[in-house]
Amino acid sequence: MNCQRFEQVVSELARGQMMEAEARTEALAHSEECERCSARLRDEETLTRGLQLLAADMEPLAAPAEMELKLREAFRERRVVAPVAVGSSRSRYWLVAVAAVLLLAISVGAFWLGSEAPQERVVEKTAPKPAEVVNGPSEPAPKPEPKEVEYQAQDQTPKRQLPKPIRRNTGNRRAPETPVAHHPTNEVATDFVPLGDMNAMSLQDGGQIVRVKLRRSALVKFGIPVNMERYNENVNADVLIGVDGLARAIRFVQ
Amino acid sequence: MTHRNELSDNDLLRQMLAGDEDALAQLYRRRQASIYRFALQMSGSKSIAEDVTQEVFLFLMRQGHVFDAARGALSSFLLGVARNHVLRRLRVEHLLSPLADDNEDEGIGFQVSSELCPLEDLTRAETIENVRKALLSLPPKYREVVVLCELQDVSYVETAEILGCAIGTVRSRLHRARALLLIKLRPAESVEDANSASVKSARCFA
Numbered sequence: 001m002n003c004q005r006f007e008q009v010v011s012e013l014a015r016g017q018m019m020e021a022e023a024r025t026e027a028l029a030h031s032e033e034c035e036r037c038s039a040r041l042r043d044e045e046t047l048t049r050g051l052q053l054l055a056a057d058m059e060p061l062a063a064p065a066e067m068e069l070k071l072r073e074a075f076r077e078r079r080v081v082a083p084v085a086v087g088s089s090r091s092r093y094w095l096v097a098v099a100a101v102l103l104l105a106i107s108v109g110a111f112w113l114g115s116e117a118p119q120e121r122v123v124e125k126t127a128p129k130p131a132e133v134v135n136g137p138s139e140p141a142p143k144p145e146p147k148e149v150e151y152q153a154q155d156q157t158p159k160r161q162l163p164k165p166i167r168r169n170t171g172n173r174r175a176p177e178t179p180v181a182h183h184p185t186n187e188v189a190t191d192f193v194p195l196g197d198m199n200a201m202s203l204q205d206g207g208q209i210v211r212v213k214l215r216r217s218a219l220v221k222f223g224i225p226v227n228m229e230r231y232n233e234n235v236n237a238d239v240l241i242g243v244d245g246l247a248r249a250i251r252f253v254q
Numbered sequence: 255m256t257h258r259n260e261l262s263d264n265d266l267l268r269q270m271l272a273g274d275e276d277a278l279a280q281l282y283r284r285r286q287a288s289i290y291r292f293a294l295q296m297s298g299s300k301s302i303a304e305d306v307t308q309e310v311f312l313f314l315m316r317q318g319h320v321f322d323a324a325r326g327a328l329s330s331f332l333l334g335v336a337r338n339h340v341l342r343r344l345r346v347e348h349l350l351s352p353l354a355d356d357n358e359d360e361g362i363g364f365q366v367s368s369e370l371c372p373l374e375d376l377t378r379a380e381t382i383e384n385v386r387k388a389l390l391s392l393p394p395k396y397r398e399v400v401v402l403c404e405l406q407d408v409s410y411v412e413t414a415e416i417l418g419c420a421i422g423t424v425r426s427r428l429h430r431a432r433a434l435l436l437i438k439l440r441p442a443e444s445v446e447d448a449n450s451a452s453v454k455s456a457r458c459f460a
């Protein structure tokens with residue numbers, strides 16, 4: 001063994017670490033031959049003893065006893081909170097479920113009304129203001145300019161028959177279906193497919209739906225069959241964006 | 255209570271996370287001393303050591319579920335958390351050279367042994383104080399390997415887990431740290447002698 005090799009093992013030798021018996025014997029033999037390495041070994045052994053003294057000196061040290069009490073107290077506070085947190089999370093799930101049902105009901109209602117709303121708008125557009133004016137004189141509200149009213153009433157005379165549909169709308173909201181009413185509901189959509197590692201539960205967290213256009217080829221990734229002849233065409237899709245801004249789910253619309 | 259002593263750290267942690275306060279107490283009693291000593295040896299400050307010990311167990315209460323038994327022992331995990339807290343505190347409080355005189359009172363005190371004669375006692379106390387000062391003057395990356403491997407008697411493998419580095423890095427840092435300690439512990443004239451000797455003498459290759 002030479003000094004260079006001795007230097008590599010002197011720490012382990014001084015610390016009494018496990019090492020190969022042969023290397024240990026060689027190192028000890030070298031330290032007897034080389035005065036410098038012998039002094040080096042002595043220094044290392046002195047340092048090891050000093051560190052052992054320091055370790056032994058600090059061995060009985062420990063954290064103050066009151067710390068355990070503080071931690072127990074903190075733990076109790078946390079534990080008191082924890083069941084509430086569990087309960088609240090359960091109740092939150094119920095709230096989410098109720099909210100989802102309400103949302104569904106509102107969506108159905110909106111869908112139902114949506115099919116009717118354009119028709120109402122059409123009716124309102126076609127319904128003349130004079131209809132109100134016609135009813136105006138019978139109302140208790142005073143009219144500041146009766147002459148104009150009369151004039152308008154005369155002017156709109158042919159449309160006096162239109163109040164009937166208005167009354168019918170206020171009484172029964174289900175209007176006869178018209179092509180206009182059908183227009184926004186002509187779409188057929190798939191179910192929402194969770195994206196990435198999202199699961200179905202995460203869809204209940206809500207978010208915003210953004211309409212995008214995708215290549216029809218993207219359908220393949222979601223297991224939806226694609227007509228290869230229309231491979232390059234675009235298809236509409238609704239992406240559900242979560243409150244964190246991440247895309248949570250997608251559905252395809254046709 | 256006896257059966258708790260036989261439970262592993264992981265079992266105690268599991269019970270603690272399930273809301274068992276006694277499991278926390280058992281785990282605390284089992285591990286607090288090594289964490290406290292580690293923080294004290296790293297910082298040289300009792301107040302930092304107490305704060306760090308408390309922070310470690312509060313962390314365990316709040317985020318104990320992040321511990322992965324497959325990646326190492328709970329004791330190593332706790333020492334790793336303690337290490338992060340200590341380094342953060344040292345950075346914040348600018349105590350990377352914590353040998354100021356005004357810290358003396360708060361620092362580690364001597365444990366005078368009545369079994370030794372006064373002279374031996376004094377020598378021992380002086381040696382301990384010198385080693386402590388030299389240790390605290392080391393850069394943190396060297397100090398932590400000395401504290402773990404020499405004072406806490408943690409294996410190289412566990413030290414590597416705690417520090418998040420390779421075992422070879424632990425070995426080389428420990429070697430370098432011991433060399434630095436020897437230089438710091440050597441009396442001034444010896445250092446000069448050593449320096450002059452090292453200049454004059456070439457390596458022997460006996």
